[in-house]
Amino acid sequence: MKKQAGNLPDAVSTAKTLFDIVQCVKSSNGLTVTAVAAELDYAKSTVHRHLRTLEELGYVVEEPDGFHVGLRFLDIGQHARDCRPGFDLAHDMVDELAQETDERAQFLVEEHGEAVYLARSAGDRAVQTDPGVGSRIPLHATAAGKAILSALHEDRLFEIIEQTTFDPITDATVTNQETLLAELDKIRRRGYSFNRQENLDGLHAVGVPVQGTGDDVIGALSVSGPSHRLKGEWLEKELPDLLLGAANELELNIAHS
Template sequence: MVNNASEGKTIRAVETACQIMESLVKSDGATVSELTERHDLSRSSIHNHLRTLEQFSYVRSETDEYHIGIGTLMLGGFARDHHRLYQAARSAVNQLAEETGELALLTTMSRGQSIYLHEVRGNEAVTYDSHIGVRFPMHCTATGKVMLAGKDEAYVDSVIERHGLPRYTENTVSDREELNQELEEIRERGVAFDDEERIQGMRGVAVEIRNRETNELVGAVSVAGPTSRIHGETFKTEIPDQLRRNAQMVEVDLTY
């Protein structure tokens, strides 16, 4: 069956399969009963979708649960390796991790969310839930906010309408006017900060990356680490300067 979505016609069965896969990623697995409840479909319909996806190794069954399968590695790896931003920025992100000793991240955006394309852990980096390809909210991360600041008001409105402004910590910006004010400050200084806004005890700094020829905003590069190390001048000056230098190199490689 075909849906007449605002972006154009979509195939409902394919749409459902994609939603099931995203659901398995978000919850790290689910039973047929859980998927039936989440997607308001019959057990037989869920079973049919899962069996089809399992034939292509896009999902796998484990006792009474289903999980994302190894077949998605091929798709995800190919998509990332052939992404122009990843090709241009990989070495710069590696350098950032080496220089700072922290976690360096390359991010782009899709459907109003941040998506990590590449991550490199420096020799002091802490464990962080920055899995490649996983989506994250934009209003409470440095990378997300710097990319929101680079977009127009209509785009910001669409993100908030779609995802809201959920609070993750006491520092999360969950008020639209407060977010607008912060985005304006980010535009003026060219750098965004995450001060324990998504994960308590963690800070992040990010700058945007643009195609210099078209001025298109294509992503962001960032550094994240614990508040015990990322504070004072390190947080407000040193890391932002390192990010700006690396972003400039990426933009040159990306454009020319």
């Protein structure tokens, strides 16, 4: 039977409530029904009903200290990651870059106007600065994110820019459209981007876009590390050359895989 249009807002509201609860449980890692209800300002009965449903379906588990996100989400997350074009090849390339540079290497993609970490690997001297796989960060505040923006088709680029708030993360973060567009123009001409303490004080990074077979950008490779190591010729010339070569190799492997 066809659903009435008037029922749609309730259905959407219920779905939003469900995912608000999941995110709350994830962020706190062990919460009781009472704690979730207080955190979200929802009725305990509503939270209890949703959590029990999630538990029955295997998406949360109840431990002595409260509810935790269940491993069923791991299966969904791995499926979403593995379906991304060229993920396996990009993952291998990230490992190679980390070993060659001794720093942290990563592969990021764009989704819903944000940069998402899809793969990362740490070299022997890498510092623990980058968030985990699946974490999101503004595109305009990372080397990989800006590399992706530089390679997007114009309509998609401006769609993302229009929804970007440009809130400063550090004193060096790009905070307006004009500055970002000017920087993206430079990135297109030279083929690589820089992050000079734009999302974390003391961190530098270099990023390059990775194109798919249809000339669409599928993501970006980057290498990041402490600003006292990533500087001078290593930052300005050697790392960009290394990443450009890696991206070219990755694009060829994806095209012929």
